Amino acid sequence: METVIQIHQLSKSFKGVETVSKVNMNVKKGEIYGFLGPNGAGKTTIMKMILNLVKPTSGEIKILNQPISTTSYQYLSKIGSIIEYPEFYERLTAKENLELHCEYIGVYEKGAVEEALDIVGLKDVENKKIHEFSLGMKQRLGIARAIITKPEILILDEPINGLDSIGIKDIRELLIILKEEHGITILISSHIVSEVESIADTIGILHHGELLKEVRMEDIRKENMEYLEIKIDDVKKTINVLENKLGIQKYEIVNQHCIRIFEHNISQSQINKELILNNIAVNGIEKQQQHLEEYFLNLINGGNQFA
Amino acid sequence: MLKLIRLEWKKNRMASYFKGLIICIVGIFAAVALMAVGSGDEKMFLDYTDFMSLTNILIRIVFIIFASVILSRLVIEEYKNKTVQLLFTYPLKRKKIIFAKLSLVFGFCFFSIIIATFMMNIAVYFLNPMMNLFEAPVEIQEMVATIPSTFINAFMMAGVSLIPLYFGMRKKSTASTITSAVLIGFLINATISNGDTSTSLSQFIIVPTIMCLLGLVIGYLSYYKIDKVDLT
Secondary structure (H helix, E strand, C coil), X not given: CCEEEEEEEEEEEECCEEEEEEEEEEEECCCEEEEECCCCCCHHHHHHHHCCCCCCCEEEEEECCEECCCCCCHHHHHEEEEXXXXXXXXXXXXXXXXXXXXXXXXXXXXXHHHHHHHHCCCHHHXXXXXXXXXXXXXXXXXXXXXXXXXXXEEEEECCCCCCCHHHHHHHHHHHHHHHHHHCCEEEEEECCHHHHHCCCCEEEEEECCEEEEEEEHHHHHHHHHEEEEEEECCHHHHHHHHHHHCCCCCEEEEECCEEEECCCCCCHHHHHHHHHHCXXXXXXXXXXXXXXXXXXXXXXXXXXXXX | CHHHHHHHHHHCCHHHHHXXXXXXXXXXXXXXXXXXXXXXXXXXXXXXXXXXXXXXXXXXXXXXXXXXXXXXXXXHHHXXXXXXXXXXXXXXXXXXXXXXXXXXXXXXXXXXXXXXXXXXXXXXXXXXXXXXXXXXXXXXXXXXXXHHHHXXXXXXXXXXXXXXXXXXXXXXXHHHHHHHHHXXXXXXXCEEECCCCXXXXXXXXXXHHHHHHHHHHHHHHHHHCHHHCCCC
C-alpha cells in the first residue's frame, strides 16, 4: 500500500528541551491512524510539523512522496486539519467562516458549505456568529471546515474534545464513511484510548516525545489481546505445572488466585486437564479480551521504568 | 495578491471603517471650524495656510491612530486569537499573507489622509465665504499647490503607521499597538510655540522621512523570516 505520510528520525527541541525525539512513522493511504499518548507527549507538535507550522530541528517528513521544506506550502491544499482548539473568526457567522476558508484554499463548489454544515448538524445555526457557539459546536464546525474541500489527508488533533456522546458517535461514523467512501487518510490523535480503539487501523503510541510502538490494530487483537484467565488456589504450584509440564512462558500473575496466560497454541481444555491431574483446584477458566487501554497503559508504564 | 487583499477586506468587514473615516473628517472640520468661528473678531487663523496647518496636524494624528486600530485588527488580533495558525495552513506563501495585510494598513492610512485632506479643502472652499473661517479669501491655485506635499505627507504617515507593529507584536497586544500609535502621532506632530514662531518635528522633513523608513523596515522585518518561525 502507498504511504501517504512518511516521517523519518524527526526531532524537535524548544529552547534546548526535546519534545519530539527521533520519531519514525508511516501512515498508509486510506487508513485511520490513531495517535495515542498522554498530555504533553508531543502529538500536537508532530501534527504541527506535518502542517509546517512548526519547523523540525532534524529529520524528514514526506507527504505524498514530496519532502517538506521550511518554505513548502502547496501540499497544504491536500490536507484538512484541526489543531488544538478550533479557531474561527469570531465576528463572522459559521457560513461566512466556511466560505472564507474555501476561498483561501481556492476551491469553491456550489453547495459545498451547506453540505458540510449539514453533515455535522449545524445547518440551522449557519447564520449565527461564532462567539455565540459552544465548544462542542465549534468542534463540529472545525470538522466541517476540515472536510469541506474534500482533502486527501485529514489531520485531527483531539477532535472529540468537548463533544457530547451523540456527537462523538456521529463523528466516529463520519470518519469511517470518509475513509471508506472517499478513501481519505486520517491521522487522529487522542489521549482517550477508547475513542481511537474502535476506529483506528493502526495506532502509534507516543510517550515523552518518543514513538514507543507503531502497530496495526489487527495484530494487537491477534497477539496480545486475547488471554486465558484462570482462577486457582495455589499460584506457586500452578506456575510450576504451567512452566514444566506445559511449557508456557508468557503468563502474568494478577494476584494470589488469578493468572493470565497469553499463549494461544495450548488449548483451554489441555490446561484444565493438566491442572486437575496435578491436584490443583481450578475455580474458573475463561477466555478474555485485553483492551487497548490496558495495553497502552502497560506500554507507557513500561516506558517509565526505563526512563 | 489582490485576491488576498480582497479576502482580508471581507474578513475584517473593512467597508464599515468608512463610516469611521467620514465621522473623523466631519469631526476634525467641526473642531477647527469652531475654533475659527469661536475666536470672534481676533481671528485665530489669518489665511488658508494657517488654517490648513492645524487641520493637517489633526488629520495626521487621527489617521495614524486609526491605522493602528486596523493594524491591530488585521495583524495583532490574528496572532492573539491564534487564527494565524489557520491562515498558515492554507496553500499560500506566508510572506504574501502578511504582505497583503500590511499593504492594506499602509494603503488605508495613505488614502484616508488624501481623502480627508481633499474633503477638507472642498469644505473650506465652499464654506469659508459663509462661515468666515479666516479673512484672506482662498484661491484655487493655493489649494492645487498643496497637492504634491499632501501626497508626500500621506506617504510618510502611512510608513509611520507601521511603527506600532513593533510594539504590538512583542506581546501580541492591541492596547500597546494603539498606545504607541497615539504617542508617535503626538510626538511628531506636537507644536512648540513661543508666540511668534512655532515649530514641530514634522516640519523638519528629515524627521518624518526617518520615521517613515523605520516603519517600512519594521514592516519588512515582521515578515522576512516568517517562513522559519514556529507557531506554537
